Amino acid sequence: MVEEWLDTYNYYCKLCPSQAEEMTQIGALCYSNVFMYREDLKAAIINHPLWLPQDSSNPPIFDLYLSDFIAQNNKARMIFVSAEQSKARETADLFKKLNDGSPKAYPNGYMMLFIPLLEGHQPSNEFCAKVLFNHEKYIGEEEAFSIGGFQDLKTQVKLKNGSTVSLCTLIKSIPLSSGMSPAIISTSRA
Amino acid sequence: MECRPQLFQQVEPKISGIVTMVTFQKQDHDLVYQCQNTLESEIRQIIAEGQEYNVFVDDADGIWFGGVNETKTGRILAAKQVDKSSLEYTKHISRFMNSPPKKRSSGVPLPPPKTVIVEKPTFYTPSPSPKFKHPLGTPFGTLRLKIGLQTSTYN
Numbered sequence: 001m002v003e004e005w006l007d008t009y010n011y012y013c014k015l016c017p018s019q020a021e022e023m024t025q026i027g028a029l030c031y032s033n034v035f036m037y038r039e040d041l042k043a044a045i046i047n048h049p050l051w052l053p054q055d056s057s058n059p060p061i062f063d064l065y066l067s068d069f070i071a072q073n074n075k076a077r078m079i080f081v082s083a084e085q086s087k088a089r090e091t092a093d094l095f096k097k098l099n100d101g102s103p104k105a106y107p108n109g110y111m112m113l114f115i116p117l118l119e120g121h122q123p124s125n126e127f128c129a130k131v132l133f134n135h136e137k138y139i140g141e142e143e144a145f146s147i148g149g150f151q152d153l154k155t156q157v158k159l160k161n162g163s164t165v166s167l168c169t170l171i172k173s174i175p176l177s178s179g180m181s182p183a184i185i186s187t188s189r190a
Numbered sequence: 191m192e193c194r195p196q197l198f199q200q201v202e203p204k205i206s207g208i209v210t211m212v213t214f215q216k217q218d219h220d221l222v223y224q225c226q227n228t229l230e231s232e233i234r235q236i237i238a239e240g241q242e243y244n245v246f247v248d249d250a251d252g253i254w255f256g257g258v259n260e261t262k263t264g265r266i267l268a269a270k271q272v273d274k275s276s277l278e279y280t281k282h283i284s285r286f287m288n289s290p291p292k293k294r295s296s297g298v299p300l301p302p303p304k305t306v307i308v309e310k311p312t313f314y315t316p317s318p319s320p321k322f323k324h325p326l327g328t329p330f331g332t333l334r335l336k337i338g339l340q341t342s343t344y345n
Contacts, residue, residue, distance in 0.1 A: 006337070016334035023336070035213050037202040065338060110200075141216040142199065146209040146256035149247050153203050153210065157245055158238040167245060171210070174197045174225075174232065176218065 018061040023082040026062075026092045028069050029099060030113040030135045032079035035144050038064040041079075044107035050098050053090065060087035060094070069115075069135070071128030076136050081114075092116050109172065197225060209256065226255050 006013050016023060042064055045051060053059040062083040068075040083091035092114075098107065099114035106112065115123065115131055123131075153168035165173075200213040214222045230252045233245060242249040 011337055013335055013337050016336045019334055022334075033200055033213070035200050035202060035211065037204075037211075040203060063336070065336075067338075142213045143216050143219060144200075144211055144213040146204060146211050147253050148209045148256065149251055149253035150210045151243075151245060151247055153201065155244050158241050159236055160238050162238075168201050170233065170236075170245075171201045171212070172196055172198060174229070175195055176197050176221065 017063045018084045021084050021086060023061075023063060024085045024088050024119070025080055026083045026088050026118055027081050027095060027114050027116045028067075028131075029064075029079045029081065030115055030131050031110075031138050032112050033110075033139060033142070034066060034077050035142065036079065036108075036110065038066075038079065041108055041110070045098065048098060048105075048107050051094060053094065060084060060091040062091050069128070069132060071132045072125055074129070074132055076132050078135065079112075080117075088118060092118055109169065197222060229253070 002013070005011075042062075045062075046059075060083055062081055064079050064081060066077055067080045069078040069080075081091070081095060095114040096116065099112045101111070101113050113131075117123070150171070151167060153166065153171075155167045156164050157167055157170055158164050159170075197218075198212040198214055200211070202211045202213075204211045234242070237245060246252055
C-alpha cells in the first residue's frame with residue numbers, strides 16, 4: 001500500500017545508508033549532473049586515493065542525492081551529500097580535499113566543487129548565487145541517449161599506441177570534430 | 191556555454207547494466223547523430239588488435255543506439271515564492287518572539303499550593319540490551335528509511 005502511494009505521488013523510498021544514526025546534509029557538489037549514476041560515483045569516491053578516513057575500520061557513511069540548490073529565489077538541481085551526524089565534519093573535510101577544484105584525478109573523472117552547507121556555516125546568499133550561475137553555465141542544455149553493446153565501462157582496453165585506458169575514458173575522449181584524436185584525455189575513472 | 195572538445199559530456203552505466211548512457215549539449219544534437227554512423231569504426235581504428243572483445247559485448251553486432259530519453263534544461267529556475275499572507279504571518283509571529291508573553295496576575299497573592307504526593311508510575315520501559323544487535327543495525331528492528339521526490343532515473 002505504501003509502495004503504491006509513493007509511486008502515485010512520484011516519491012521513492014530507500015533504506016537509509018546508516019542504520020545506526022541520523023544523516024545530515026553536509027554540502028552540495030557544484031558542476032554535478034542529474035545524469036550521473038550516483039551509486040557508481042559513490043563507489044569511485046570511496047576507492048579514491050584521497051579518501052582517507054580517520055578510522056579506516058569504521059569509515060564515515062555518506063549518501064548522494066538530488067536536490068535543489070537555492071539562492072536568491074532561484075534554484076538548480078545538484079547532487080547533495082549527506083553524512084552521519086557524528087561524522088559530518090570529518091566527511092565534509094574529506095569532500096573538501098577530494099573536490100577542491102585543483103587539477104588532479106577526480107572520482108570517475110568528473111571535476112566537481114564541494115560547497116559546504118554544514119549547520120551553522122551557511123554561505124552567503126551572494127556566494128550561493130555565484131555558485132548557481134557557474135553551475136548552470138557549465139552544465140548547459142543537455143540531452144542523453146543510450147548506446148547498447150559496450151562492455152563494462154571499467155574494462156581496460158589496450159590502444160594501438162601501446163597505452164591502456166578504461167572503456168569509459170576511451171568513449172569520453174572521442175572528439176567532437178570528425179576523425180579520432182590520437183591523444184586520450186587523462187580523465188581516468190580514479 | 192562552455193566549449194567542449196569531446197563528443198560526449200557524461201558516459202555513465204545505466205542501472206540495467208545493458209546499455210551505456212551518454213550526454214551531450216542540445217546544440218550538438220545533429221552533429222552527434224551524424225557521428226553515430228562512424229562512432230564504431232572510429233573506436234575500432236584506435237584499439238589494438240584483438241581488443242574488440244574488451245570493448246564490444248558482441249564483436250559482430252557492435253553497438254546500437256537508443257533514442258533521446260532524457261533532456262535537461264540548463265536554465266536557472268525560479269524558486270517557489272512564498273505568498274504574501276505567509277510572509278505577513280511570519281512577521282506577525284516574529285513580533286511575539288521578540289517580546290515573550292508575560293504571566294498574567296490579578297495582583298492578589300495566591301495561597302501556597304498544597305503538597306500532593308504522587309506515586310512514581312511503574313511503566314515498562316524496554317532497555318536495549320548491549321548484547322542484542324539487530325541484523326539491520328537498529329536495536330528495535332525499526333528501519334531508517336529515506337523518502338524523496340522522484341526526479342531522475344537514478345534514485
